[in-house]
Amino acid sequence: MSTPDIDALVNRSYRHGFVTDIDADTVPPGLDESVVRLISRKKGEPQFLLDWRLRALRHWQSMREPHWAHLRYQPIDYDGISYYSAPKQASDGPKSLADVDPKLLATYEKLGVPLHERARLAGVAVDAVFDSVSVATTFKERLAAAGVVFCPFSEAAQKHPALLEQYLGTVVPYTDNFYATLNSAVFSDGSFVYVPRGVRCPMELSTYFRINAAKTGQFERTLIIADEGASVSYLEGCTAPMRDENQLHAAVVELIALDDAQIKYSTVQNWYPGDEQGRGGIYNFVTKRGECRGRNARISWTQVETGSAITWKYPSCILRGENSVGEFYSVATTNHYQQADTGSKMIHIGANTRSTIISKGISAGHGQNAYRGLVKILPTAVGARNFTQCDSLLMGKHCGAHTFPYLEVRNPTATIEHEASTSRISEEQLFYCLQRGIGAEDAVNMIVSGFCRTVFKELPMEFAVEAQNLLAVSLEGAVG
Amino acid sequence: MSGTAGTSAPAAASDAAVPLLEVRDLHVRVGEQAVLRGVSLRIRVGEVHAIMGPNGSGKSTLAHVLAGRPGYEIVSGSATFEGRDLFALAPEERARAGLFLGFQYPVEIPGVNNAYLLTAAANAARRERGQPELDAFEFLALVRSKMSLMQIDESFLGRGVNEGFSGGEKKRNEILQMLVLEPKLALLDETDSGLDIDALKVVASGVNSLRAAARAIVLVTHYQRLLEHIVPDFVHVLARGRIARSGDRTLALELERRGYDWIGEQAA
Ligand SMILES: Nc1ncnc2c1ncn2[C@@H]1O[C@H](COP(=O)(O)OP(=O)(O)OP(=O)(O)O)[C@@H](O)[C@H]1O
Numbered sequence: 008m009s010t011p012d013i014d015a016l017v018n019r020s021y022r023h024g025f026v027t028d029i030d031a032d033t034v035p036p037g038l039d040e041s042v043v044r045l046i047s048r049k050k051g052e053p054q055f056l057l058d059w060r061l062r063a064l065r066h067w068q069s070m071r072e073p074h075w076a077h078l079r080y081q082p083i084d085y086d087g088i089s090y091y092s093a094p095k096q097a098s099d100g101p102k103s104l105a106d107v108d109p110k111l112l113a114t115y116e117k118l119g120v121p122l123h124e125r126a127r128l129a130g131v132a133v134d135a136v137f138d139s140v141s142v143a144t145t146f147k148e149r150l151a152a153a154g155v156v157f158c159p160f161s162e163a164a165q166k167h168p169a170l171l172e173q174y175l176g177t178v179v180p181y182t183d184n185f186y187a188t189l190n191s192a193v194f195s196d197g198s199f200v201y202v203p204r205g206v207r208c209p210m211e212l213s214t215y216f217r218i219n220a221a222k223t224g225q226f227e228r229t230l231i232i233a234d235e236g237a238s239v240s241y242l243e244g245c246t247a248p249m250r251d252e253n254q255l256h257a258a259v260v261e262l263i264a265l266d267d268a269q270i271k272y273s274t275v276q277n278w279y280p281g282d283e284q285g286r287g288g289i290y291n292f293v294t295k296r297g298e299c300r301g302r303n304a305r306i307s308w309t310q311v312e313t314g315s316a317i318t319w320k321y322p323s324c325i326l327r328g329e330n331s332v333g334e335f336y337s338v339a340t341t342n343h344y345q346q347a348d349t350g351s352k353m354i355h356i357g358a359n360t361r362s363t364i365i366s367k368g369i370s371a372g373h374g375q376n377a378y379r380g381l382v383k384i385l386p387t388a389v390g391a392r393n394f395t396q397c398d399s400l401l402m403g404k405h406c407g408a409h410t411f412p413y414l415e416v417r418n419p420t421a422t423i424e425h426e427a428s429t430s431r432i433s434e435e436q437l438f439y440c441l442q443r444g445i446g447a448e449d450a451v452n453m454i455v456s457g458f459c460r461t462v463f464k465e466l467p468m469e470f471a472v473e474a475q476n477l478l479a480v481s482l483e484g485a486v487g
Numbered sequence: 488m489s490g491t492a493g494t495s496a497p498a499a500a501s502d503a504a505v506p507l508l509e510v511r512d513l514h515v516r517v518g519e520q521a522v523l524r525g526v527s528l529r530i531r532v533g534e535v536h537a538i539m540g541p542n543g544s545g546k547s548t549l550a551h552v553l554a555g556r557p558g559y560e561i562v563s564g565s566a567t568f569e570g571r572d573l574f575a576l577a578p579e580e581r582a583r584a585g586l587f588l589g590f591q592y593p594v595e596i597p598g599v600n601n602a603y604l605l606t607a608a609a610n611a612a613r614r615e616r617g618q619p620e621l622d623a624f625e626f627l628a629l630v631r632s633k634m635s636l637m638q639i640d641e642s643f644l645g646r647g648v649n650e651g652f653s654g655g656e657k658k659r660n661e662i663l664q665m666l667v668l669e670p671k672l673a674l675l676d677e678t679d680s681g682l683d684i685d686a687l688k689v690v691a692s693g694v695n696s697l698r699a700a701a702r703a704i705v706l707v708t709h710y711q712r713l714l715e716h717i718v719p720d721f722v723h724v725l726a727r728g729r730i731a732r733s734g735d736r737t738l739a740l741e742l743e744r745r746g747y748d749w750i751g752e753q754a755a
Pocket residue numbers: 517518520522540541542543544545546547548549558591
């Protein structure tokens with residue numbers, strides 16, 4: 008009788024690892040002012056945006072890559088990266104699905120992206136970003152009827168410059184951090200959402216990102232604004248092909264919720280994690296931050312992170328408005344040689360602001376998983392409350408879990424609770440399931456899903472199943 | 488014997504000449520310790536066996552080894568289930584073949600829905616038998632009737648497996664799972680321990696409802712009390728890793744009166 012070996016459950020190959028052979032319009036590697044001007048010109052951006060990019064570039068040139076995270080990797084050669092890559096197209100962008108390169112559509116097909124309003128995702132509008140340019144957007148009409156703007160960022164630059172000028176960089180300024188600054192200079196595309204006053208967005212909004220071209224970086228910029236009393240739920244999904252070299256992904260997401268507005272932002276991230284030896288994979292350095300700018304506003308981040316070689320990501324909330332609420336629900340898995348340093352920051356400024364952080368880290372193989380969180384209560388935040396729960400699950404002997412909670416309380420009326428635990432899948436639990444006739448892999452998935460349950464139930468229904476499957480794939484082989 | 492492979496049980500299953508479970512001279516070590524030192528046991532369909540014996544004599548070890556729990560070294564001996572080599576099967580295969588272990592200490596699995604585990608288990612067994620999987624409605628109907636028999640509140644379905652259950656609730660939950668899975672052989676390891684008097688009756692009636700000509704039940708217990716409700720055909724005493732004595736139900740009564748010491752003397 009072989010003993011189920013928890014160390015061995017992780018060996019299925021990456022399902023999304025195919026490369027699309029498309030003629031790409033890629034600028035030579037390296038970054039200087041001319042590249043930034045070229046990107047801005049290609050997109051026909053207004054002057055203020057170009058100026059903003061250039062200020063960011065100059066600032067970036069004075070910055071140094073940060074190294075405080077619990078991550079180890081080869082230095083990134085920023086001169087070896089191409090900062091713009093777009094699939095070549097006859098015209099300047101597709102007017103409808105019929106104009107989209109069929110190979111691209113086939114790619115989405117393989118990824119399971121529901122471009123053709125499939126039953127499973129009925130009610131989901133998809134803005135698909137392929138390397139840098141948005142190629143197709145569905146459900147436009149229904150959204151337009153509700154007054155919701157949901158379009159590629161570059162389209163927003165042309166059609167809604169006033170909104171951009173008013174909100175862009177107000178949550179994540181271009182000086183914020185090394186990667187956000189780089190993104191501000193060279194961002195290529197992303198999504199823009201504006202939900203007007205009092206409007207509940209009539210459907211889930213969804214974007215799928217995919218990095219395709221070799222040696223390119225991907226720098227999306229997403230900006231979501233929920234005006235007073237508005238609400239919206241947004242989901243992003245991410246994949247990338249298998250390549251031996253590492254690829255850089257440095258995105259920025261800014262959320263702004265005004266009085267009584269709600270934004271729910273969910274991420275199912277499945278960038279290529281690298282192979283069993285730790286070769287290749289995406290370097291994911293992402294800045295995500297939301298601001299509850301108005302009273303009673305609510306911003307909720309939910310993330311399921313199964314991919315990337317390196318994850319550096321701290322979706323955060325600035326709770327400025329009175330009674331506003333920030334939430335962070337996270338499942339992060341690291342397998343093979345993946346490393347994740349992720350967590351959240353909750354900055355309490357307004358009175359009676361509340362925040363919740365639930366973090367579930369799963370480490371398998373040689374994976375290293377760090378939770379890093381900051382809860383900051385400013386003197387103005389009378390009666391602020393935070394609850395943080397941080398659980399780690401270890402599978403096997405060579406992985407690691409680390410917790411770095413930071414707390415800064417400058418108002419004595421605040422209530423802070425912190426719970427943390429580290430556990431292993433016990434041989435007892437596993438055997439219990441086996442004895443009920445459930446196979447080893449299903450049993451492990453079941454136990455891991457149970458561990459993640461409080462986070463999964465925050466995901467939009469349609470995606471909870473997807474997240475669960477993804478988790479299963481990413482941990483496959485961790486018990487044999 | 489017919490050797491054709493397939494989803495249906497081997498022909499031997501219906502052959503009354505082949506015992507359901509046959510353990511022969513089984514020696515098992517845990518680490519350096521020889522825990523089972525030559526256990527032999529023959530169980531035929533339709534029978535109820537009770538295994539008694541002092542603490543640490545190896546009762547749970549025997550049950551675990553038969554169910555395929557890792558961590559035990561099978562030094563020598565054999566076990567067959569319907570004529571198949573039990574030790575050649577993975578634990579989940581033994582379960583699907585119809586071997587059920589009611590745990591002495593059922594483990595908690597936080598966040599895993601009771602109903603979910605039960606559906607997965609039931610469908611794994613059905614797939615094995617070539618039956619169609621149950622849909623949610625059929626499953627619910629089946630489970631509800633068993634739950635009412637076991638006097639378990641329906642709200643338990645939505646809770647985590649054994650999560651926060653009291654000791655007695657865990658034991659009743661084991662029997663509920665057994666009733667849903669309808670195994671051919673149920674090994675119930677001290678299912679009566681920790682039960683109040685009413686719960687004992689509920690558990691006993693659950694077990695009795697499963698008694699059938701095509702099944703067998705093995706009760707590991709310390710108490711004659713259980714055997715008043717579930718009357719065994721055979722009683723065995725496991726002492727220091729061996730079946731030191733076997734008899735009918737009167738043996739249990741004798742043990743209740745005299746304890747185990749006299750058996751130790753006789754066996755030595
Ligand atoms: N995993 C283990 N590691 C070390 N020793 C073990 C292990 N499992 C069983 N043993 C030892 O084997 C012997 C038999 O244990 P077992 O649990 O089978 O006894 P039991 O008859 O079920 O006792 P009880 O009536 O107390 O339940 C004991 O001495 C026990 O300490």
